[in-house]
Amino acid sequence: xxxGLLLAAxxxxxxxxxxxxxxFSVWREDPNITGLGRIFLTAGFVSVIEEVVFRGVIxxxxxxxxxxxxxxxxxxxxxxxxxxxxxxxxxxPAEAVQWSSGLSEIFSFAGSLxxxxxxxxxxxxxxxxxxxxxxxxxxxRSLWLPxxxxxxxxxxxxxxxLFLKPSVADATGHLPWVGPSLVSGSVPTGLFAxxxxxxxxxLAHLYLQHVFRSAVPRPF
Numbered sequence: 668x669x670x671g672l673l674l675a676a677x678x679x680x681x682x683x684x685x686x687x688x689x690x691f692s693v694w695r696e697d698p699n700i701t702g703l704g705r706i707f708l709t710a711g712f713v714s715v716i717e718e719v720v721f722r723g724v725i726x727x728x729x730x731x732x733x734x735x736x737x738x739x740x741x742x743x744x745x746x747x748x749x750x751x752x753x754x755x756x757x758x759x760p761a762e763a764v765q766w767s768s769g770l771s772e773i774f775s776f777a778g779s780l781x782x783x784x785x786x787x788x789x790x791x792x793x794x795x796x797x798x799x800x801x802x803x804x805x806x807x808r809s810l811w812l813p814x815x816x817x818x819x820x821x822x823x824x825x826x827x828x829l830f831l832k833p834s835v836a837d838a839t840g841h842l843p844w845v846g847p848s849l850v851s852g853s854v855p856t857g858l859f860a861x862x863x864x865x866x867x868x869x870l871a872h873l874y875l876q877h878v879f880r881s882a883v884p885r886p887f
Contacts, residue, residue: 671815679823743797799868
């Protein structure tokens, strides 16, 4: 778990440095250091819960009847989509609730979505992350490495958001390279983010090759 955390967080640090050098990000003048405790708690809690649900339960169920590659694909796709499903911030009075209220609530999800470009990059980041986490779970037959990678990603991205900010007023101004962080600041967007997640997955692959020397390596 510690190895995964260090791999993912280290990749975020490298990307943050690259973003600073490229002029996409600048240092915040007054970072709220007290937020670090909340970030650590969020990284630990969310990574454990989501890995148990998506890689422990959903991926496990898929593996009962599907191939490993198809199971990882399906669970990664669901992992990406579910993060953008959230109810509208409205309350219906009891007398206004009808049989179709549930359907109306589903259609209202679209109103809370970001722009198409940002949404596409967000889905891509989550899908690739889900693929890396799923492959890690399948190859190790354990949730420890996925939990570490997941926690490291959240910790790295939210800490980066604490100390850095976009160099332009509109966070989408640097797309396709760097975009805003979605889902409570935990999901980075843009080509830099995708490159970082893929690089973390490649490092995890090399780590597993080293640990399981007798196993036949399978690429991500």
